[in-house]
Amino acid sequence: MNLSHYLDIKLLPDPEFSAILLLEALYAKFHRALVTQHSDQIGVSFPQYRLKPRTLGNTVRLHGSEQDLLALDATNWLTGMRDHIHLSPISPVPESTKFQVFKRRQFKTNADRLRRRRMARKGETYEQAVSAIPSSVEREPDLPYLNLRSHSTGQRFCLFVELGNRTDRPTEGIFNCYGLSQNATVPWF
Template identity: 60%
Template sequence: MDYYLEIRLLPDPEFPLSFLFGALYGKLHRALVTLESDDIGVSFPDYSLSPRALGNRLRLHGTETALSRLMAQDWLRGMADHVRYSEILPVPDAVHYRTVARRQFKTSSERLRRRRMKRKGETHEQAVRAIPDSAEQTPNLPFVHMRSQSTDQHFVLFIEQGELRDQPKAGQFNTYGLSRQATVPWF
């Protein structure tokens, strides 16, 4: 993780930032799937819990080779009017590190009940007793709207940042550039 490139979303009067971020992140996901990449991580320099937002910048972290391979895919095609991106640059010397990971929540008791009914052959009443309304969780994390490449289902990808660390931790990243173990430089 000694190199990075930064992508900045530009304001657009026709599209909200959240829509553009979803489109950008979806394109990144498809490119990482195509490359079968597990060596590129992401960070969100403008991440905020209050107000809850990812901001308008996305950083990609990896080796110079991994980032060059990604950018050779021309995965930003169609986004030219909406983004500006930097060269592939070395990470500054004095940085901290943190994990950036997906966090999943049980946000719909009714959806959980339907799933339970299907998997266990239960009636709606049995599922209601097993999964009360209080099982729902209300997340307070920034997110991006996504569509799964494998199931074509729409979902909300909640992003959680780990604590700052002085030392990096190696590991693999998923096809969203996220990891619960591997860190990315934070600056």
């Protein structure tokens, strides 16, 4: 894994579209590009990530080798977004940097949906499913998220992004089709 370079994509203010709507559109395009390229070598970070107030910010930073970032750019995945963003040049990562994990976090947020799924899978009655899955399993997530549509299933879902461990040394690994990883770090500066 070579995360020697990065590029920043900053959302520009737009009177017609909210920043979160633009961020979701940008991220959906990024996801489709990674799926199309079968890429697991490009990671993502959010330099303005905050829990209070809960936000991913208006900048997406892509990390990878110079070749991987150039190959991504060659796909023209930003078509339709160029009027809404400022794209930095691909640049080397600064020498002294920390490393951070950005990972996807999934929550059991809807007990009724979980019960319906259990009923279909196990052939249980509603009462049996309620007994197995109490309302207390629901959790109100407090992480920043994007509302996206899965490229593979077409289902809408919330992609919650959680910060993992910050370290002085990089941790090798692969990234999923959202540029996130459970253990691989990206440069954090």
